[in-house]
Amino acid sequence: MTREELEAMLQEIESDRVERTRSVKDEDKIGQAICAFANDLPGHRRPGYLFIGANDDGTPSHLTIDDRMLQTLAAFRSDGNIQPLPVMTVQKWSLGGGDMAVVEVLPSDLPPVRYRGRIWIRVGPRKAIASEQDERVLAERRTTLARTWDARPCREASLSDLSLDLFTLSYRLYAVAPDVIEENHRTAEQQLAALRFFDPRAGFPTNAGVLLFAKDPLYFLPGAYVQYVRYDGATQAADVLKERRFSGDLLSVMRGLDQLAAEVESARPVALDEGGDRTVYDYPRRALHELLTNAIIHRNYDGSTTPVMVNHFADRIEILSPGGLYPDLTPEQFPHGTAYRNPIVAEAAKVLGFVNRFGRGIAITQAQLAANGSPPATFEPAYNRFLAVVRRRP
8 A cells, every 4th residue: 555545545534444543542442443344344355444643534643653552553463352363564654744553454354353252344434333134244255255274164064063052151151242142133053153163155064163062073073182192201112101082172172181281290399509499390381281272273174184192201292283384374484473274263262261362372382481491392393294392391
């Protein structure tokens, strides 16, 4: 977008692709605007623009635009309040005789998009919460745009293969605002479709819906489990001390893995040079939580019969997941870039409380290991698998 094009858009008072705000004080207004542009209800398939530091008539409000403000705006992308994650950029521009921050938001391929549990839309200059009909339009549009495995329909499954109680009692309560649930008159299919777990055009649950809520996910996704093996030595030639298999719906698997992380952390005291001691761990629980969660979210499920393998040796834990880096992320960008093979699964992990903020898992892992006095984790991405290694604290 050129300066001249932005200047012209800034003056389009009635456009549904433009919103102006004088400051960044109203975070909800900004989040709702980003959400509405991502939903693109009119179907423009063109970006929406939020001008911060602009009056309603397009003139500058002479707001100070500094790096801290730009970072605050950029954080809307990954703070988890907007689901699925929006594709957006933030830049400082001099427009109309004053500085402004311009947020460009691309239409989502996975609508409907929610901000804090509500679907926001724009029709002309009006911004509002989506009606049931609006939701249906967005859900049907998603089936045309969906590109990721988790958004595609699982044609072997039907609604009767899902545990609707698991959806309503363990997921919907956290994903949808309470007042929206109270006013809910939608069918089960419509509720699932609004959260990308059912494909209304095809008439089947999506792969994400099967992974999260199927009574028997392995029947449809034979590789969707985690195999844990503990060896009495440093190689797979050593005797096996323990084996466990984590399978079932996604919530059960992730709870089981958190329990595993608690079991293997192995607290012990170490003496301090200045006297006394402190507690350290063979493997800090939070570090293992982040790596195991990443393995579940980012692995390749499409056509794979291979589980995530967790091999626990005497001196290290190796977590091997099928699928290399997603094509949007190159080895040179790793671990600083972020790309999601399964964005709906990633969103579900955030809704269920297993992810605090997107794009920080590896940084948190390394920080937890450093605080424990452990060696840093190492990573070996390949074209068809991803290996993470955590070494036991000496």
